[in-house]
């Protein structure tokens with residue numbers, strides 16, 4: 001059902017395959033926790049639906065809007081809206097052209113989908129060190145977001161540092 005939404009919105013095959021890989025990773029990461037697996041599965045498949053409209057950082061909020069209009073639950077909307085990186089606090093969000101509010105994953109389901117997405121590059125599983133190097137290249141060693149990434153990794157995977 002969620003995959004049909006991606007297809008109906010003309011998401012590219014690349015996005016669809018990426019979303020399936022994130023979903024698989026999210027299910028694997030869920031094993032250590034008592035979480036809502038149905039929610040994680042649907043949220044991970046739909047997390048990049050906003051990329052049917054834009055690939056920039058606003059795709060989380062754009063996707064959340066699409067899902068809200070389609071009548072998806074607030075939990076699914078939140079997973080989509082907060083999946084960017086390891087979350088973005090409002091002070092940074094506004095500098096990135098997003099509304100002045102927190103885009104931080106708070107529930108375990110939100111955290112697991114966000115981090116599964118971090119650990120998938122295209123359709124491939126990657127190690128956290130690869131993610132950190134990638135972020136350093138893109139963000140020029142911007143400390144707060146790297147710290148959030150490592151903290152999220154420790155919480156979800158539990159084996160860094």
Ligand SMILES: [Fe+2]
Pocket residue numbers: 047048059083084117
């Ligand atoms: Fe995304």
